[in-house]
Amino acid sequence: MKNKAPVEKNETYDVNIIDLTYQGMGLAKINDFSIFIENTLPGEEATIKVIKVNKNFGFGKLIKLIKSSKYRVESVDKDYTRTGIAPLQHLKYDAQLQFKQNQIQQLFDKAKMGIKVLPTIGMETPNHYRNKAQIPVKKINGQLETGFYRQHSHDLVPIEDFYIQDPEIDKAIVVVRDILRKYHVSPYDEVNHSGVIRNIMVRRGHYSHQIMIGLITRTKKLPMVDMITKEISQSLPEVKSIMQNINLTDGNALMGKKTICLYGSSHIEDNLLGLKFYISLTSFYQVNPIQTEKLYSLAVEKANLDGTQNVIDAYCGIGTISLAMAKKAKMVYGVEIVKEAIEDAKINAQKNHINNAKFVTGKAEDQMEKWQSQGLKPDVIVVDPPRKGLASSFIDSAAKFAPKRIVYVSCNPSTLVRDARRLADYGYEISEPVQPVDQFPQTVHIESVTVFEKK
Numbered sequence: 001m002k003n004k005a006p007v008e009k010n011e012t013y014d015v016n017i018i019d020l021t022y023q024g025m026g027l028a029k030i031n032d033f034s035i036f037i038e039n040t041l042p043g044e045e046a047t048i049k050v051i052k053v054n055k056n057f058g059f060g061k062l063i064k065l066i067k068s069s070k071y072r073v074e075s076v077d078k079d080y081t082r083t084g085i086a087p088l089q090h091l092k093y094d095a096q097l098q099f100k101q102n103q104i105q106q107l108f109d110k111a112k113m114g115i116k117v118l119p120t121i122g123m124e125t126p127n128h129y130r131n132k133a134q135i136p137v138k139k140i141n142g143q144l145e146t147g148f149y150r151q152h153s154h155d156l157v158p159i160e161d162f163y164i165q166d167p168e169i170d171k172a173i174v175v176v177r178d179i180l181r182k183y184h185v186s187p188y189d190e191v192n193h194s195g196v197i198r199n200i201m202v203r204r205g206h207y208s209h210q211i212m213i214g215l216i217t218r219t220k221k222l223p224m225v226d227m228i229t230k231e232i233s234q235s236l237p238e239v240k241s242i243m244q245n246i247n248l249t250d251g252n253a254l255m256g257k258k259t260i261c262l263y264g265s266s267h268i269e270d271n272l273l274g275l276k277f278y279i280s281l282t283s284f285y286q287v288n289p290i291q292t293e294k295l296y297s298l299a300v301e302k303a304n305l306d307g308t309q310n311v312i313d314a315y316c317g318i319g320t321i322s323l324a325m326a327k328k329a330k331m332v333y334g335v336e337i338v339k340e341a342i343e344d345a346k347i348n349a350q351k352n353h354i355n356n357a358k359f360v361t362g363k364a365e366d367q368m369e370k371w372q373s374q375g376l377k378p379d380v381i382v383v384d385p386p387r388k389g390l391a392s393s394f395i396d397s398a399a400k401f402a403p404k405r406i407v408y409v410s411c412n413p414s415t416l417v418r419d420a421r422r423l424a425d426y427g428y429e430i431s432e433p434v435q436p437v438d439q440f441p442q443t444v445h446i447e448s449v450t451v452f453e454k455k
């Protein structure tokens with residue numbers, strides 16, 4: 001017989017919050033039934049209203065705090081951003097760092113792997129850090145608006161200060177928004193698949209201050225394109241590049257396949273760890289430049305290079321980690337799935353006069369087999385995969401190479417732990433404590449560096 005949930009929609013309860021989930025929601029139990037509530041913290045007592053009931057758990061909405069946590073930030077004036085781009089904004093920064101360390105520790109403990117996780121390396125000023133914005137555009141009250149989508153929805157909340165982005169990026173978005181309004185460019189309507197402009201992307205070099213504007217359109221043509229690009233470049237002197245990406249699809253994919261340069265160069269430049277990087281619109285580039293330098297320095301240190309080793313940098317993007325390692329390696333081999341990123345990586349090697357790095361476009365899991373058949377013998381493999389982690393075929397090939405070390409830069413602790421277990425099957429053990437680095441303050445995202453050695 002189907003068990004009935006002990007709560008019903010629209011009921012109110014006074015509850016104790018006992019935990020904070022990896023998604024940043026407070027957890028309360030009512031007769032052993034889990035209820036997840038946004039904007040609540042462990043140790044708090046709250047009056048909540050049940051808003052959704054599933055078979056095994058439900059969701060509640062905070063009505064009133066009866067007792068507040070000492071870790072709650074009371075004086076945040078932009079509470080609305082918490083519902084979209086800064087979901088941990090109500091938690092003190094020190095507690096955010098602890099939360100991230102605990103998340104990884106708990107996952108390793110659950111897997112009974114006996115691994116220690118170190119305190120998270122944080123930022124001195126944990127806001128206004130993002131060097132890139134991808135801003136949805138929508139018509140609201142007859143007007144083109146820019147803002148953020150409220151969590152788990154496509155409700156656009158208009159906003160000008162995004163709190164976690166470089167303030168110069170925020171200013172650029174407002175300028176571009178006003179120019180698009182002036183020339184009556186219609187915002188994309190996802191229901192009818194009509195309108196022109198879907199998203200505005202802005203990237204700004206942390207050191208170079210060069211700005212790239214990306215206009216993502218549903219249509220091949222952007223009306224009044226010459227007037228628009230002229231006005232953007234005149235209003236924003238830091239703009240070195242205006243790109244149009246055409247996304248004809250009616251799905252949620254952010255970018256389409258075709259990108260056109262409308263103004264200036266098709267790249268901007270920035271620096272990391274004293275190296276120059278060329279960055280194109282569609283290439284991955286870490287969003288928190290201050291923390292990225294700490295992260296990459298750590299990855300280089302953990303690779304333990306003395307100039308005699310061959311290194312594979314899988315999932316290499318525009319070659320940032322590869323080139324940082326090349327200074328201390330015999331040879332670095334990078335592989336990446338995005339063709340434009342590999343083109344950037346090759347230019348980046350030249351720009352930095354680095355001759356001991358080779359880059360190839362492809363799936364990391366496929367390229368590993370090709371390198372094997374070519375007789376490559378890596379001493380160290382560095383991996384920095386997307387959130388889904390390593391393909392199991394990648395792990396099989398990596399183990400066949402039998403490198404001394406694998407340095408794993410992870411943006412998702414769940415897949416890190418899964419992959420650590422698979423690597424353990426091949427005799428790779430985590431040889432030192434896992435080091436989290438906070439790349440994404442005010443959010444629940446967690447980055448870390450882990451070293452595996454062959455026993």
Ligand SMILES: C[S@@+](CC[C@H](N)C(=O)[O-])C[C@H]1O[C@@H](n2cnc3c(N)ncnc32)[C@H](O)[C@@H]1O
Binds near residue numbers: 314318338384
């Ligand atoms: C987290 S990013 C890391 C990039 C780079 N290491 C950096 O820090 O800038 C992951 C990269 O993996 C690439 N990627 C995703 N799936 C891949 C695959 N199967 N094979 C190779 N690269 C892949 C993405 O395009 C992205 O550039």
